[in-house]
Amino acid sequence: MISNSSKYAIKAVLFLAIHSNEENKIMVKDIAEPINVPQAYIAKLLQELAKRKLISSTRGPKGGFYLSSEDKERNVMDIISVIDGEKKINSCLLSLERCNSSNPCPIHHLANQSRIVLIENLKQNSINELALDVKNGKSKLPL
Amino acid sequence: MISNSSKYAIKAVLFLAIHSNEENKIMVKDIAEPINVPQAYIAKLLQELAKRKLISSTRGPKGGFYLSSEDKERNVMDIISVIDGEKKINSCLLSLERCNSSNPCPIHHLANQSRIVLIENLKQNSINELALDVKNGKSKLPL
DNA sequence: TCTAAAATATGATTTAAATCATATTTAAGA
DNA sequence: TCTTAAATATGATTTAAATCATATTTTAGA
Ligand code: FES
Ligand code: FES
Numbered sequence: 196m197i198s199n200s201s202k203y204a205i206k207a208v209l210f211l212a213i214h215s216n217e218e219n220k221i222m223v224k225d226i227a228e229p230i231n232v233p234q235a236y237i238a239k240l241l242q243e244l245a246k247r248k249l250i251s252s253t254r255g256p257k258g259g260f261y262l263s264s265e266d267k268e269r270n271v272m273d274i275i276s277v278i279d280g281e282k283k284i285n286s287c288l289l290s291l292e293r294c295n296s297s298n299p300c301p302i303h304h305l306a307n308q309s310r311i312v313l314i315e316n317l318k319q320n321s322i323n324e325l326a327l328d329v330k331n332g333k334s335k336l337p338l
Numbered sequence: 339m340i341s342n343s344s345k346y347a348i349k350a351v352l353f354l355a356i357h358s359n360e361e362n363k364i365m366v367k368d369i370a371e372p373i374n375v376p377q378a379y380i381a382k383l384l385q386e387l388a389k390r391k392l393i394s395s396t397r398g399p400k401g402g403f404y405l406s407s408e409d410k411e412r413n414v415m416d417i418i419s420v421i422d423g424e425k426k427i428n429s430c431l432l433s434l435e436r437c438n439s440s441n442p443c444p445i446h447h448l449a450n451q452s453r454i455v456l457i458e459n460l461k462q463n464s465i466n467e468l469a470l471d472v473k474n475g476k477s478k479l480p481l
Numbered sequence: 482t483c484t485a486a487a488a489t490a491t492g493a494t495t496t497a498a499a500t501c502a503t504a505t506t507t508a509a510g511a
Numbered sequence: 512t513c514t515t516a517a518a519t520a521t522g523a524t525t526t527a528a529a530t531c532a533t534a535t536t537t538t539a540g541a
Contacts, residue, residue, distance in 0.1 A: 196339035199529070202432050209444055222487070235531050242489060254488045255538030271445055289345050290480030301352050301468045301477045302414055302460070309456040316448040325444045334444045337433030342499070365517070378501050385519060398508030399516040 201278040204240045205271055206230045208250060209336055211262045212326035220252075220259030231338040240278065247277045267323035272314060284314065344421040347383045348414055349373045351393060352479055354405050355469035363395075363402030374481040383421065390420045410466035415457060427457065 210230050215221045223241060227234035241260055245252040249269055252260045275284060287294035288306050296307065328334045353373050358364045366384060370377035384403055388395040392412055395403045418427060430437035431449045439450065471477045 197431060205445070206432055220487095233530060236529070238488080239490095239530090245488080252488060253538080254486090254536070255540095256484095256486045257539060258487045258537085260488085271448070287480065288340060289349055299477045300480045301472055302348070303477065305414070305459040305463065306456060309452040309459065312455070313449060313452040316452065317445070320448065329444055334442045334446060337430065337443045363517095376500060379499070381518080382500090382520095388518080395518060396508080397506070397516090397518040400509060401507085401517045403518085 196284060197275060198279050198283075200240060201275045203230070203232045203237060204244060204274050204278050206232065206336065207237055207241060208244065208262070208269075208274055208322055209326055209329065211250060211260055212267055212322045213329055213336070215259075215261035217261060217263060220257070220261045222259045226260065230336070244274070244277060249273060249277055262322065267326070268321050270318045270321055271325070272317040275317070284310075339427060340418060341422050341426075343383060344418045346373070346375045346380060347387060347417050347421050349375065349479065350380055350384060351387065351405070351412075351417055351465055352469055352472065354393060354403055355410055355465045356472055356479070358402075358404035360394075360404060360406060363400070363404045365402045369403065373479070387417070387420065392416060392420055405465065410469070411464050413461045413464055414468070415460040418460070427453075 207226055207230055210226055211221060223238045224234055226241070227237045230237070241250065241252070244250045245260065250260055250266055251263045252258070285294060287300055288302055289300040294300075294303065294307070296303065299307075325334070329336055350369055350373055353369055354364060366381045367377055369384070370380045373380070384393065384395070387393045388403065393403055393409055394406045395401070428437060430443055431445055432443040437443075437446065437450070439446065442450075468477075472479055
């Protein structure tokens, strides 16, 4: 439903939200370790996120990744959409085909509402808001 | 979150609920095709479900798989638990470690409630009830 | 303008899940 | 009791996701 890659990407973006800004960029090697994701792997994900404009980056010495103020207004679903694609999280729990309320599978009505709520919630808070929660001790960035 | 194997297993069990009973057993080859799952693959899953007592089977000529009346009182979460294991569906969306409301990750509060609701819903209806929905045209068994 | 430090692009390798294959065991019926 | 049809047990192969490796491009600063 949500890939490992998406989870890693979310962790990395939140880490950047907490520790970086326009004037304080962070290199992959300084991101990989604290979030406990292999460096080469998170590098690839960060590159993809940068290409898709969810995070910002500059090359060369003093370069690195960071979140611009617009980047911080993104939400978690934006990240999942870029890494996994829209359709994956919306696919039918049984068929992998089109999930459709007018032609539902036997467990559609058991699963559909909670999925809608989940997706809605993942769009509700900005990266910035989630980062503030961590700063305020209301949540933790796990390994 | 829910593996392909679990999805296949759920489809197979629902198929058995609709088409089989103590006097009318069904062979793997007659299950595989209608639910559109490779025969050797669904065979393995059915064997596991039978070993774990979620479905019934008899060997030899006139043998096959079927659901006893007790089997039909099981629910979808029972199947997921047997195929994927309990912990998988309950793991943290970010860390893969213990998901814990008193030490939550940044998206715990975005995801936890809907997951609880999903799991509760998947336990709510018996296989028999879900099969009746299909028989009554209220839902469809997809490919 | 050179050098070094960073991201980027691209592709190879590994691993776990999915899929396939087959020898063994059980039970019905002749 | 023999034969045959079924599930069962076990393991091999394939595939997609995860992970690793490296040559190229860009840019800051000497
Ligand atoms: S049709 Fe299966 S979850 Fe919607
Ligand atoms: S701690 Fe991450 S989902 Fe609960």
